[in-house]
Amino acid sequence: MTGGVPAIEAVGVERTYALDGVDVPALRGVTLTIADGEYVAIVGPSGSGKSTLMHLLGGLDQPTAGTLRIGGRDVSGLDPGEMAHLRNATIGFVFQAFHLLGRTSALDNVALPLVYRGLGARQRRARAAQMLERVGLGHRMLHRPNQMSGGEQQRVAIARALVTEPVVLLADEPTGNLDSATGAAVLELLERLNTDEGVAVVLVTHDREVAARARRQIVMRDGLVLSDSAAPAGEVAP
Amino acid sequence: MRFAEAWRVALDALRANRLRSMLTMLGMVIGVGAVVILVALGTGTRDAVQAQVEGLGSNLLIVVPGQVNFNAAPTVSKLDRTDLDAVVKVVGDRDRVTVSLTSGENVRAGNNAMFTSVLGVLESTPKVFLRDLRTGTYLSRTDVDTGRRVAVLGDKVARQLYGARDPVGQQLSIAGVRFRVIGVFAPLGQSLGVDRDNEVHIPLTTAQRLIGTNRIDAFAVKAPDSDGIDSLGRDIVAELHRRHPDDEFSAVTQGQILGALGEILGVLTAVLAAIAGISLLVGGVGVSNIMLVSVRERTREIGLRKAVGARPRDIGLQFLLEAVLLTSVGGILGIVIGVGVSLAVGALSPVPAVVTWWSAVLAFGVSAGVGIAFGVVPAQRAGKLDPVVALRTD
Numbered sequence: 003m004t005g006g007v008p009a010i011e012a013v014g015v016e017r018t019y020a021l022d023g024v025d026v027p028a029l030r031g032v033t034l035t036i037a038d039g040e041y042v043a044i045v046g047p048s049g050s051g052k053s054t055l056m057h058l059l060g061g062l063d064q065p066t067a068g069t070l071r072i073g074g075r076d077v078s079g080l081d082p083g084e085m086a087h088l089r090n091a092t093i094g095f096v097f098q099a100f101h102l103l104g105r106t107s108a109l110d111n112v113a114l115p116l117v118y119r120g121l122g123a124r125q126r127r128a129r130a131a132q133m134l135e136r137v138g139l140g141h142r143m144l145h146r147p148n149q150m151s152g153g154e155q156q157r158v159a160i161a162r163a164l165v166t167e168p169v170v171l172l173a174d175e176p177t178g179n180l181d182s183a184t185g186a187a188v189l190e191l192l193e194r195l196n197t198d199e200g201v202a203v204v205l206v207t208h209d210r211e212v213a214a215r216a217r218r219q220i221v222m223r224d225g226l227v228l229s230d231s232a233a234p235a236g237e238v239a240p
Numbered sequence: 241m242r243f244a245e246a247w248r249v250a251l252d253a254l255r256a257n258r259l260r261s262m263l264t265m266l267g268m269v270i271g272v273g274a275v276v277i278l279v280a281l282g283t284g285t286r287d288a289v290q291a292q293v294e295g296l297g298s299n300l301l302i303v304v305p306g307q308v309n310f311n312a313a314p315t316v317s318k319l320d321r322t323d324l325d326a327v328v329k330v331v332g333d334r335d336r337v338t339v340s341l342t343s344g345e346n347v348r349a350g351n352n353a354m355f356t357s358v359l360g361v362l363e364s365t366p367k368v369f370l371r372d373l374r375t376g377t378y379l380s381r382t383d384v385d386t387g388r389r390v391a392v393l394g395d396k397v398a399r400q401l402y403g404a405r406d407p408v409g410q411q412l413s414i415a416g417v418r419f420r421v422i423g424v425f426a427p428l429g430q431s432l433g434v435d436r437d438n439e440v441h442i443p444l445t446t447a448q449r450l451i452g453t454n455r456i457d458a459f460a461v462k463a464p465d466s467d468g469i470d471s472l473g474r475d476i477v478a479e480l481h482r483r484h485p486d487d488e489f490s491a492v493t494q495g496q497i498l499g500a501l502g503e504i505l506g507v508l509t510a511v512l513a514a515i516a517g518i519s520l521l522v523g524g525v526g527v528s529n530i531m532l533v534s535v536r537e538r539t540r541e542i543g544l545r546k547a548v549g550a551r552p553r554d555i556g557l558q559f560l561l562e563a564v565l566l567t568s569v570g571g572i573l574g575i576v577i578g579v580g581v582s583l584a585v586g587a588l589s590p591v592p593a594v595v596t597w598w599s600a601v602l603a604f605g606v607s608a609g610v611g612i613a614f615g616v617v618p619a620q621r622a623g624k625l626d627p628v629v630a631l632r633t634d
Binding site (some may be wrong): 003057060061062080082083086087089090091095101103105114115117118120123162166 | 242244245252256260540541543544545546547548549550551552603623625627628631
């Protein structure tokens with residue numbers, strides 16, 4: 003995004019789930035802004051609402067109350083098709099479990115988001131190949147996920163997240179399924195992409211060490227932002 | 241591009257579960273195959289009946305006393321030779337008119353005997369009906385006028401009484417009266433349930449004397465062309481009714497016979513096809529079932545696709561195509577098998593089978609339609625999945 007428009011902007015965002023007729027609040031009023039090119043870690047114990055926040059920031063879900071703007075666009079009132087389009091245009095996801103398609107080559111896995119952007123096969127493959135080169139997997143393009151190590155799979159997933167040139171890359175416990183050395187390499191890759199290419203990275207983790215590497219930390223507890231290292235005192239939710 | 245991806249993914253999914261896909265298709269194969277085969281048999285039977293009716297000759301008009309109605313009581317004919325003269329006058333050509341007086345009789349030649357239909361007819365019979373002689377000659381006008389004891393045999397009668405010998409010139413006894421064989425018909429087979437090879441033609445006059453009657457059972461008239469056939473029939477019936485005011489008469493054309501039979505056979509074919517269609521429906525339920533399983537199995541994939549930008553209808557299309565692919569590949573296989581079996585039955589058995597292109601097209605259309613109809617619910621379910629929930633599924 004150009005100019006002063008933040009990548010993601012949440013104002014008083016709430017999310018309540020109805021479980022067996024009882025409303026369970028997962029987020030109880032979160033206000034935060036992710037600027038272009040930021041590197042943010044969201045931390046908190048399980049049940050703190052960080053996964054819910056991540057789903058909202060990624061446009062996978064809509065808030066029950068409050069305003070959420072992704073790439074400058076208010077998500078309230080968007081139908082599922084429009085939300086899908088918004089995700090495709092602005093967000094790249096990296097998941098703990100990689101979520102690669104098993105019977106599909108690394109190249110086609112990376113090219114997948116471009117299918118839903120409506121690009122032709124040749125263009126898709128060219129851009130996917132470029133991305134795989136950039137994450138250091140130029141030699142593994144036609145391998146399937148089950149022929150690759152966990153670290154390699156997560157790098158494929160990162161390439162897939164970046165192939166659409168998103169504004170924000172959302173990584174949900176990206177090192178959770180990796181040993182510490184491989185995890186460190188994946189984090190280095192994310193940091194390099196952030197500094198070299200200016201992609202905003204939002205990392206959700208419960209690992210304090212991983213979070214400490216980010217320039218900004220947001221701590222969640224009980225559906226609220228407990229602390230935000232970037233925000234002036236007044237901006238943290240009541 | 242999205243469509244091409246949906247195709248690719250659908251094909252891939254079917255390949256990934258080969259056995260399951262094949263078993264699901266089997267329902268469609270059987271249903272479509274059954275439709276094609278049953279329609280082929282129905283059509284073949286109708287064509288065979290049509291050929292039999294048309295094989296009697298063209299532009300035929302059969303005139304009988306009473307009503308042509310299955311419920312009507314059989315009518316004893318009051319027609320005689322004076323009525324023949326009147327009908328000839330209406331038609332205007334004696335060669336176009338023949339009559340029949342039928343009686344079941346024992347026939348004997350040497351030590352061989354059999355029971356057969358003896359028909360008293362006119363010399364014009366081969367001109368009205370299509371009857372070829374294998375050997376000898378047919379009855380002449382003189383034979384009819386003078387009541388000669390001569391006979392023309394059906395192929396089966398000739399074989400049974402004389403074996404390989406030539407019957408022409410041989411003696412024959414009908415109901416104990418001696419006749420001379422003058423000709424043998426070429427084999428004709430059945431027409432409308434009557435074995436045309438199992439009959440003996442003798443002059444009407446001779447037959448009347450043999451049975452001891454003056455009556456004529458029925459007239460057969462060959463109309464000059466198909467246009468005037470109905471009005472000619474009405475004229476003959478009117479003339480006969482004028483002569484016998486208390487009796488009813490009916491004229492039946494081949495078209496009417498074909499129409500009635502065609503209707504019966506058409507209904508029969510439709511009923512058979514509908515029964516086969518039920519198996520298509522059952523196959524469709526199987527497809528629906530498997531698609532629901534497929535959606536459940538691939539919930540995480542659906543979640544991932546949605547996360548990277550697949551819209552509900554992209555996902556729905558993918559699963560709908562998978563269902564349509566299942567049923568239409570099954571449909572094509574069913575057509576191939578159905579056509580093969582129909583051709584084999586037609587070639588190797590006496591059951592007539594005629595493959596019609598429309599039944600194949602219809603069966604394919606129905607199978608693709610079944611795929612759409614039974615794929616919609618699973619596809620919609622897949623399309624509506626919440627990506628958050630889908631991604632969390634194990």
